[in-house]
Amino acid sequence: MDNPALSPDTVRTTCPYCGVGCGVLATPGDDGTVAIAGDPDHPANFGRLCSKGSALGETVHLDGRLLEPQIDGRAASWDSALDLVASRFSTAIREHGPDSVAFYVSGQLLTEDYYVANKLMKGFIGSANIDTNSRLCMSSSVAGHMRAFGSDTVPGTYEDLELADLIVLTGSNLAWCHPVLYQRIAAAKVKRPQMRVVLIDPRRTMTADIADMHLQIRPDADTALFVGLLGFLAEQSALNKAYIAQYTTGFEAALAIASPCDLETISIKTGIAPDQLLAFFTLFARTERCVTVYSQGVNQSASGTDKVNAIINCHLATGRIGRPGMGPFSVTGQPNAMGGREVGGLANMLASHMQIENAGHRRLVQDFWASPTMATKAGLKAVDLFKAVGDGRIKALWIMATNPADSMPEADLVAKALKTCPFVVVSDINANTDTTAYAHVLLPAAGWGEKDGTVTNSERRISRQRPFLTLPGEAKPDWWIITEVAKRMGFATAFAYQNPAQIFAEHAALSGTENDGSRDFNIAAHAAISATGYDALSPFQWPQSQRSGSSGGRFFAGGAFFTPDRRARFIAVHPVDTVTIDQRFTLNTGRVRDHWHTMTRTGKSARLSAHFAEPFAEIHPLDAAERGIADASLVKLHNDHGNIIVRALLTDRQIRGSVFVPMHWTNQFSGSARVDILVTSRTDPVSGQPALKMAKVDIRPFEAAWYGFAVLRNKPPTMTTDYWALARTNDGYRIELAGLRDVDDRAAFAEALFGCGEGAPLLRYHDEKNGQHRMAVFAGDGLIGALYIGRQPVAVSRSWASEQLSQSFSAAQSRFQLLAGRPGKDMPDKGAIVCSCFSVGRNEIASAARGGCQTVVAIGEALKAGTNCGSCRAEIRGIVDANLVQAAE
Known part of the structure; x- marks a missing residue:
């Protein structure tokens, strides 16, 4: 390479x-x-x-980094911090038993970190109370794989997405959440126009731009849709009877639920018109090369495992699995969710895809580790784990590389549990998150660019993360931190690793131990890898056994499942009732294009903060009109668990009766937008995955007395307004503001916001009649801050105003132009950023469209917009089409 x-x-x-x-x-x-x-x-x-x-x-700068260990908020040495962690965990185990302690880890960990954490908890502490935030995104897929295949095996490869003649995307906004896979499909579709793409989603997301058919399904109705499809396949003689007979069991029981295929009944259950159902079912039945891609929209449900099995049933019934261009395909949300699964990072798994309930597997792992004790039953899954923290069963908790005070359902109760827990340890790269606030001990961990190890992607491909930055301050790799605690707990011999290569080699060796093909995960070909070989390791796809080397490719085309009889299991699943009478909205949470999880990384980038700079709620215009909600106004979403305040974004892309709110905003970036406080802790009974997309909420206008917008060079130390949302700009910050009561002393408010001190020379404009107030303060020729206040959301060009922090204001005219809130005629307003890669705004794209650029390609040639990652192409197309319609009217 x-x-x-x-x-x-x-x-x-x-x-x-x-x-x-x-x-x-x-x-x-x-x-x-x-x-x-x-x-x-x-x-x-x-x-x-x-x-x-x-x-x-x-995102790799050191702003906000945790650079030294802390005990109770004060700097401490590594020895002091590690000794304290080991002592408190050992004391809790001695006094209350091994199940009184827990680890909550993350798909942000590398496989080597995950491996030693799992080894310490399950094989040396003797409890399985180690779970991961991957529980929140893909554990239903794991459970579905286990039920059908006998193993957590993803059968296919990314190449299948390019070879398929039909791609079904269900519960997956691939264009924004997995943009590179989306672009691979888009490129394949250009080469083979006969390829068809079907999108199944309650929202018409940007992924719909590539879809030939969009089925706007009712929330949580996926099982009904795919059970109906199974019945249709049987009636249309589209089954692969030879595959069913030779390689599977349980088909008749599954079909008994699915038959007969009544399109009218399925339509009532799913909200999809009968003619659309018939078109989709027929397309699926007639297209041999078919891949069904699914993600959080399927998994994050109280019936997520059944949804997964309903999808797999259709592929087993047609024999469309494990061959080029076909199969069910789970795409994961985190960089190492798969690596975590491989080493047993979930509370109900053992390392190397072994099962904790299997006595033979427990014996094998215990012998391999030479461990003194071994967990004998599944530990607490994420939701139950934090309930146990809250009720006092967990006495010591170690959180690694994740932010559960924001990301867990009923997040306020999670924060309360952390506050009352006797001992909380947090390993993180950031000093200030909503979770680190509750830590008794903070441990500074290595970040991306400093880490050294491996990750596994959604197609079972293991790749290296290599360091190219020196460790800052006293930060240490997670594997080192874990092993140092293990040594202090008395397990030095088993954790005497000197580098991650040794951990990887042990992990590889375990995968091949007593594995004659009875287990899917096998990378024993790397069991003797040296440090030099590890440094040079090229990406590879498992399995790679010691005997056969790389087998490559796919699983299950010829059966060989990992059940006792080597046959796949059809699972007879019953659709849930989604037709309910409830005046409340169904809350759907998820990601936006340019942000990631709780923004601990992406929030550091001005470019990534430009597309959506504040939290929002997507609401159908008719639903909004019924509730007196105007576009760009503020709304309150509330239920029995709490309330949040976000910006209203009215769009007919949203299905009526539902509302979408991004998951990313925390108390570090907004005053009241932690959306998971509204999500109930209801979970899938098989996988333990919470239903993060199915909460019920009421929505009403937030009756603000005033609205504001500000740009400022320095981050305010505190915010006290009823609504605020903060985002990075290239040279400072931008803030949206609102309050329920008028600001009494606007000058004092501005001075506090800007941090410029009382009596600073403010440039001011006041229009009391219209309620408009604008203030700015300068230091020399540079802008310290500008504040715009109005009775309605203020009409200010946000992107232009944000750029003024880097401009010179030596001329008085330029200062007054700043108060106007818009550029002069000689300085076009680019508008809201659409293309983050090249900072191209909506107005620029619209202008180019009116000037003759009538395709996305033409816009790219003129402005570069959409020519890098391509994630914005659907949005560009919408702007171009809108301007073409206007020109034709």
């Missing part, structure tokens, strides 16, 4: 965002910057990167 064009300083590594697992070329500069490019030789992305991946170099 040598490339002579690469700089000698360039390091091949892997992106730390979604489960696509893109290869990255990182080149550190002498000035402290890092140049980022996609790795053209990496088989996951072939050089493509999304907007988040492209901006990685903007």
